Amino acid sequence: METHDSRPRRTQVGIIGAGPAGLLLSQLLHQQGITSVVLENRSRERVETRQRAGLLEQNTVDLLREAGAAARLDRLGLVHDGVLLSYNGRRHRVALSELTSGSHVTIYAQPEVIKDLITRRLETGGTIFFEADATGIEGLETDSPTIHYSHEGETHALQCDFVAGCDGFHGISRQAAPAGFFKTYDKIYPYCWLGILARVAPSTDELIYAFHERGFALHSMRSSEISRLYVQCDPADTVEDWPDARIWEELHLRLGTANWTLQEGPILEKTITPMRSFVTEPMQYQRLFLAGDAAHIVPPTGGKGLNMAAADTKTLFDALRAYYQDADSTLLHNYSAACLRRVWRVQEFSNYMTEMLHQLPGKPAFDQHLQQSRFDLLTTCEAASRVVAENYVGIASQRASEGVAATISENLGLSC
Known part of the structure; x- marks a missing residue:
């Protein structure tokens, strides 16, 4: 002190x-x-x-x-x-620097x-x-x-x-x-994140945000030796509900894709984060x-x-x-x-990313198809990827502070 x-x-x-x-x-x-x-x-x-x-x-x-x-x-x-977005194992890279004239995170x-x-x-x-x-x-x-x-x-x-x-x-x-x-x-989301720090080199050079039918997962990192990973969990869960073996099993499943392997290591810390x-x-x-x-x-x-x-x-x-x-x-x-x-610009983007990538138990089939359609648009429309890239690196939020923001829903309504 x-x-x-x-x-x-x-x-x-x-x-x-x-x-x-x-x-x-x-x-x-x-x-x-x-x-x-x-x-x-x-x-x-x-x-x-x-x-x-x-x-x-x-x-x-x-x-x-x-x-x-x-x-x-x-x-x-x-x-x-860049950043990787995945939908049930199908990945799409949002080329941040290319889409934003050199900006990165x-x-x-x-x-x-x-x-x-x-x-x-x-x-x-x-x-x-x-x-x-x-x-x-x-x-x-x-x-x-x-x-x-x-x-x-x-x-x-x-x-x-x-x-x-x-x-x-x-x-x-x-x-x-x-x-x-x-x-x-205020908005309270009906799911949480179980986060871990693991002493293992990251299995990816860029962050992976993954939607899976069993729930969201994220592969991030803190350094070249420490990985930071998350899985979507129920608000009623405790860390005791998630032994190490279960965590790794879900991460392999939710992040998995062809020709890629998730490396495991000792888990140093577990926390549960509410979403709001x-x-x-x-x-x-x-x-x-x-x-x-x-x-x-x-x-x-x-x-x-x-x-x-x-x-x-x-x-x-x-x-x-x-x-x-x-x-x-x-x-x-x-x-x-x-x-x-x-x-409010940042709130809209964070809400968009959250609702596109998380599994909501009991979600109507219509909403599930809309969720997949949003991901499909990102993979086929450069304009849509550019909007996500600009928001992710902070360009769009900076414009918003100058009073010239456009909502992501408006931008993603572009025909591609």
Whole structure:
């Protein structure tokens, strides 16, 4: 745990949460001479080891480089120019780089991103309090809101100009607004992901997203030695319901195709992840700004969670920089509207990928045929593949943040 001899009583931006959004925002602000304090209720070890996303859009990579936190990423990240989609063993490669004029994604685990950001932030004199539990926010209607928190058995107060709520879905930030101010939209999917980390070299050079009549599967990776794999499971399942032998059997079956072999290895970790979509509107209240999972959650099918947090961070950083350097509050006032155009674009894409690739028990035969038709369109229509590629690498969501998005359903309605 990081300890400090003194606790600042005032800063310009108070940041609740040491996830990707909070840490990245703090570092970017520092580079512009804007002070911040980060409060995180978990230990540093827990923050740095929690297994989460591992797919980075080019925009996210560029932002980490801007923050000076991409040295290991540039050395260890796995650049992917394509992605494989499978339907009952029939594979189709979406050529990301070819379809998007050179854009790609990079595989680099979120825990590594967090480690890099924490290291960089502390190297540059940043103030991060771990195991510091934010308990309340008051004065958001004034020019000096206060964050109350407990740390090392004592209570403290931090005054600031603005509060960045980067404390996740279960954090306190959304509760600081008057009751009913934030409107939420929610969708719970009737299946979960059982995820494993396995000590075995990936059996594929590019990610495989697979629909199978027994359920979805995904072959991803964390490094050249560690594979990350998922199988669709029932929400009532526990990890005890999935012994190693059963996991490998399902992965072989769901990912299987001609002339390809899935390599097995020791399973290091098992987790079950619920599937949900969630959006808060607006994403700001007075001097409180929500970012990352505090404002929205997507199912992990499209690999967008960390990237959405990074995009929020960039939008908020630009707004705060304009305020402090140019005395211009226009971008701060427009923060929510700018973010939500992109958020709903990403929600639509994540929902599209999720519903195309997962098996829904009891699904009517008509819907099953529609599901197969969507996959058939991807394999026969370059325009359809291009839409998926642009959304996957983040080009379409970037356009959405600029207000010129088109829905995937509209694009996939093109005749090929």
